């Protein structure tokens with residue numbers, strides 16, 4: 462039998478951490494050997510999440526109790542709040558050269574330190590480590606991810622909006638100065654620690670925009686879109702909070718370059734992703750729903766010609782906790798460890 466990689470999950474008591482546990486328990490080539498929490502450190506996982514009671518899992522421990530020099534671990538998933546992550550990862554990487562890391566936080570996604578300081582409100586505390594990070598969108602950076610020691614797993618909104626735009630920018634098929642991304646997220650995107658604004662009474666039976674003209678994911682979007690376009694791109698991006706637990710939908714408005722039709726744009730996206738296991742492009746004129754991806758690692762993309770000449774409406778859907786976080790993190794792990802990319806990620810969406 463092939464050996465199993467030994468996995469640590471930092472932040473296993475959170476939403477993305479527990480989603481990693483759900484996915485990895487069904488992965489044939491890994492074994493979870495270490496899991497951490499902060500306030501819940503010391504508790505058995507089954508006490509925090511009864512759905513895991515039938516499975517043998519280690520108890521939750523505090524990060525401080527781990528000696529990284531001797532820990533029998535091959536790969537660490539870091540599912541901690543941004544800001545707390547960078548010093549933890551720097552200390553692991555300094556202690557051991559052989560441990561690989563997939564970080565789900567935003568700490569290592571931005572390549573320009575000035576951008577990080579501007580959008581996150583403080584200087585980065587591990588800039589030397591940042592240099593080693595690869596932005597973990599497999600469809601764009603697969604080769605670099607495979608040889609990376611530190612993968613910066615993308616944010617959920619950027620994943621949902623960069624993937625449909627990337628082929629269009631690569632082929633110079635759309636204007637770059639008027640891209641509008643209107644995105645909606647389920648409440649689990651805000652994490653498990655209860656806070657004002659994500660409480661049931663404040664979220665149910667209503668929707669609202671937030672971070673208008675200033676959400677921190679704008680920096681990630683601009684960084685990757687500019688890299689692909691080969692020139693500075695600034696997109697309008699407005700996130701909204703929806704009264705649902707998981708799911709994300711982005712409606713993106715683009716202007717086709719003169720002479721290009723919606724059918725051309727559809728053809729470009731369909732061709733770019735024809736061999737991608739986790740990207741599904743609908744026939745022209747159809748659009749996806751969040752229910753079509755709930756629990757799966759798919760992004761589904763649909764395009765429709767607007768009534769406004771040259772305008773094309775692109776709708777994309779992901780599960781924010783799967784392709785938007787833990788599923789994509791497992792995909793990155795598969796690449797880093799040399800496993801088939803789809804291993805452990807073949808779940809079909811739960812419907813209805």
Ligand SMILES: NC(=O)C1=CN([C@@H]2O[C@H](COP(=O)(O)OP(=O)(O)OC[C@H]3O[C@@H](n4cnc5c(N)ncnc54)[C@H](OP(=O)(O)O)[C@@H]3O)[C@@H](O)[C@H]2O)C=CC1
Nearest residue numbers: 472474475476477498499500501540543566650652653786
């Ligand atoms: N939720 C989502 O859809 C997405 C989240 N992300 C990112 O992934 C990361 C994790 O998010 P999410 O799972 O939603 O967050 P949660 O709030 O649900 O979980 C956070 C986890 O980190 C632990 N923790 C909190 N503070 C500390 C600390 N100071 N030291 C050590 N451990 C700590 C918590 O432990 P305890 O439970 O004991 O307090 C918990 O295990 C974040 O950076 C987030 O931005 C990325 C993409 C999508």
Ligand SMILES: CC(=O)N[C@@H](CCC(=O)OP(=O)(O)O)C(=O)O
Nearest residue numbers: 565566567616617618646650651
């Ligand atoms: C609904 C909600 O609050 N969503 C989060 C994004 C979740 C995510 O992708 O966060 P990271 O960049 O930290 O990984 C937000 O808007 O900040």
